[in-house]
Amino acid sequence: MDDLTHRAKKILASNYLNGFTKPAPSLYPYQWNWDSGFIAMAYAHYDEKKAVKEMKSLFSGQWKNGMLPQIVFHVDSDLYFPGPEFWKTDEAEMSPTGIKTSGITMPPVHGFALKYIVDHTTMGSENINEIQFLWDKVFFLHQYLYTLRDPYQEGLPYIIHPWEPGTDNSPILDSVLEKINIDSLSLPDYHRKDLQSEDAIHHRPQKKDYDRYVYLVDLFRKLHYDDKEIFVNSPFLVQDPLFIGILSRSNKDLISLGKSLGRDTQQLEYWDNLTSKSMNEKLWDPRGIYNAYDLKSKETIDVYSNSGFIPLLAGIPDTHQAKIMSGYISSPSFSGTTNAPGYLCPTHAIDHPAHDPQRYWRGPVWLNLNWMLSEGLRGYGNGTLADRIIKDSLELVKENGFFEYFDPRKNNLSPAGCGTDHFSWTAAMVVLMSQENN
Ligand code: GLC
Numbered sequence: 193m194d195d196l197t198h199r200a201k202k203i204l205a206s207n208y209l210n211g212f213t214k215p216a217p218s219l220y221p222y223q224w225n226w227d228s229g230f231i232a233m234a235y236a237h238y239d240e241k242k243a244v245k246e247m248k249s250l251f252s253g254q255w256k257n258g259m260l261p262q263i264v265f266h267v268d269s270d271l272y273f274p275g276p277e278f279w280k281t282d283e284a285e286m287s288p289t290g291i292k293t294s295g296i297t298m299p300p301v302h303g304f305a306l307k308y309i310v311d312h313t314t315m316g317s318e319n320i321n322e323i324q325f326l327w328d329k330v331f332f333l334h335q336y337l338y339t340l341r342d343p344y345q346e347g348l349p350y351i352i353h354p355w356e357p358g359t360d361n362s363p364i365l366d367s368v369l370e371k372i373n374i375d376s377l378s379l380p381d382y383h384r385k386d387l388q389s390e391d392a393i394h395h396r397p398q399k400k401d402y403d404r405y406v407y408l409v410d411l412f413r414k415l416h417y418d419d420k421e422i423f424v425n426s427p428f429l430v431q432d433p434l435f436i437g438i439l440s441r442s443n444k445d446l447i448s449l450g451k452s453l454g455r456d457t458q459q460l461e462y463w464d465n466l467t468s469k470s471m472n473e474k475l476w477d478p479r480g481i482y483n484a485y486d487l488k489s490k491e492t493i494d495v496y497s498n499s500g501f502i503p504l505l506a507g508i509p510d511t512h513q514a515k516i517m518s519g520y521i522s523s524p525s526f527s528g529t530t531n532a533p534g535y536l537c538p539t540h541a542i543d544h545p546a547h548d549p550q551r552y553w554r555g556p557v558w559l560n561l562n563w564m565l566s567e568g569l570r571g572y573g574n575g576t577l578a579d580r581i582i583k584d585s586l587e588l589v590k591e592n593g594f595f596e597y598f599d600p601r602k603n604n605l606s607p608a609g610c611g612t613d614h615f616s617w618t619a620a621m622v623v624l625m626s627q628e629n630n
Contacts, residue, residue, distance in 0.1 A: 196590060197626045200619035203594050204234060207616045208242075212249040212266060216596065216612040219386060221269035223250060225262050226358050227617050229301035230560050233308045234620035237627060240313035244322050247302065247309070251329045253293040257286045257419075258336030260302070260329075261293035262355055273385045274409060284417035295409070295417045296353045299435050300337065302330045303442025304505075307449050316452075324453055330446060331460070337439060338463045340419040347466030348431045348474065349439065350487050352422055353408050354401070357432045361397040361553045362497050362539065363546035364484050365430065369404045371489065372427045382406050395550050395610050426488075433475055433482035434499035438564070440467045440506035468508050476513065480520035496541040497553075498526070498561055504568030514572040521565075522577060528602070535584040535608075536577075537565055538600040549599045550610050556597035559585050559621035566625075582625045594618045 207214050212223040213231045220227075228250045235243035253264035265276045276292040284295060306326050310316035315323055341349035354360045354369070386396050397405075408428055415421040423429065443464035450457040475482045475492075481500035484493040501517055503509060509517060520526065525541040528534025532542075540547045540555045548554040562585045566578035588598045588608060595618060596611030 194626060196586065196622055200234070200594065200622040200626075201238065203614050203619040204231065204616055204623075206614065209267060211245055212264075213246060213616050215616050217614050218271050219612040221267065221271045223253075223264040223266055225250060225260060225264075225298035226301045226560075229305035230563075230617045231620045233305050233312075234623035236309045236312040237623055240309070240315055243309045243313065244315060244319070244326070247305065247326055248322075250302075251326065253288060253291050254329060254332065255284075255286045255288055255293075255336075257340065258332040258334075259286065259297050259340075260300070260333045260336075262296050262298045263294040265292040265294075271385060273383060274406070278380075278382070279409065280413050281417060283413070286417065295412055296356050297333075297337075298356060299358050299438040300330075300333055300442050301438055302326075302333065303444075303446040303449075304438075306330060307445035310449060320453075323449070327446065327449060327453060327455065330442070331450075331455075334439070334443065334446065334460065334463065343423055345466075346431075346470045346474070347463055347468075348436055348470050348485070350429045350431050351435055352412070352426060352428060354405060354428075357430075357435045357499065359434060359497070359499055359539065359553045360405075361401060361551065362499060363544070363554055364432065364493055364495055364497050364499060366546065367491075367493060368428055368430055368486050368488070369401060372404050372407065374403050374407050376403070379403060379407060380410050391550075391610065396552055429487040430493070431475070431485040431487060432499065433471070433484060433495060434502040434561075436467060436471065436475075437482070437502035437504075437506050437508065440464055440471075440503070440508060443467070444506060468506075471503055471508050472513075476509075478516070480513075480516035480518075482508075496525075496544040496546070498537050498539055498565065501537075501565055502561070502568065504572065505564045506568075507571055511572060514574075518569065518572070518574050518577055521569075528600075533602040534600045535588055535598065535602060536581045536600075537562055537584075539597075542600070549601055549604070552597070552611070555600060556610055557585070557588060557600050558597045559589070559618045559625075563621045563624055566628075582628060586622065586625055589618060589622055594622070 215227045232243045232246040279294045281287040281295045337349040447457045447460050477483050482503050483495045566581040569578040592609035595609030596615040599608040
């Protein structure tokens with residue numbers, strides 16, 4: 193085992209609590225939804241029981257309508273805002289009994305995480321019950337998304353909060369957030385816990401954004417997390433190419449797993465065909481990227497973020513579209529220039545005014561997105577670009593440490609590592625990427 197993988201495993205071990213892995217030592221003290229999907233995939237390589245346990249712990253927080261929450265509060269902590277006392281989800285009819293969770297979801301990576309676990313362990317042959325159990329839970333989540341989050345039956349489930357796509361502060365969401373008028377007097381009092389370090393003020397979301405995050409949670413509480421009420425009353429309903437691209441990849445992996453488990457997969461096939469069709473008809477942009485859509489104002493949001501490349505992971509673009517997408521990723525907009533070389537893949541186009549190389553999801557490189565992008569490109573036979581993304585990712589970690597995200601500029605003098613150190617999914621992605629790199 194190389195030294196980097198060894199260090200990655202140590203980080204995962206040190207962030208492991210009883211049955212789940214927290215995303216980082218202090219900033220994120222609970223179990224986070226998509227983080228755990230990526231972490232479980234890493235465990236598949238060296239501790240298959242832990243991989244399944246990570247997934248089962250997460251699904252222990254699943255709501256009665258199938259919604260899988262963004263955070264499961266297995267432990268008490270005062271290190272994070274908003275904690276369970278702010279979410280007040282126990283007042284929602286659909287929240288689970290006996291376990292505290294937040295009231296929104298995250299990108300549905302669990303279908304592909306489950307298939308990845310089966311493909312890389314003996315669970316599929318030796319512990320089929322666990323896999324069947326999880327398959328049903330993931331199916332229930334997809335059913336929730338396609339029934340309660342897709343009112344026009346387009347196959348494009350929407351997100352209701354910037355924390356749902358996991359790319360909280362992405363410029364994709366700016367225009368939607370700007371339209372929300374906040375009455376500061378009616379906004380509940382809140383105290384952020386994410387601004388402790390000196391750099392945080394430059395890296396983390398700004399107050400105007402946080403006010404809107406809090407406003408939306410407060411609205412959902414008042415609506416008792418009822419999806420139909422949220423659809424009617426919330427100013428934030430967005431069809432996001434990353435969230436939907438991930439969902440579609442998970443559909444496909446659930447279908448293939450379902451077939452081997454003897455499950456009926458027709459419904460999933462119907463949903464997934466609809467998703468691909470609508471993505472291409474409604475969200476494809478000939479620049480070589482998939483856009484987002486503001487369902488409230490009925491406006492397309494032009495996307496200059498790598499979220500728009502994630503449909504590659506699901507095989508949504510045809511080979512011609514995929515070629516244009518690879519061209520866009522390789523262009524100076526994402527790859528930098530000879531004078532200003534960059535690491536792939538910045539979260540937001542370098543030549544777009546909203547690009548900020550150090551601020552949360554507005555430019556920095558995140559390893560989970562890089563892994564998904566490289567997998568997507570490989571599916572289209574573009575191993576050269578995929579390899580470059582993996583090489584850049586591993587180099588960033590080798591040179592800086594296991595940070596949450598990284599400044600994409602190669603010739604920048606200040607350290608590239610941003611956010612929290614000892615970040616679990618960075619470690620998890622190093623385990624996956626090092627395997628592929630061998
Ligand atoms: C941040 C990230 C989100 C992640 C969470 C825990 O909020 O934006 O994607 O899941 O931290 O790591």
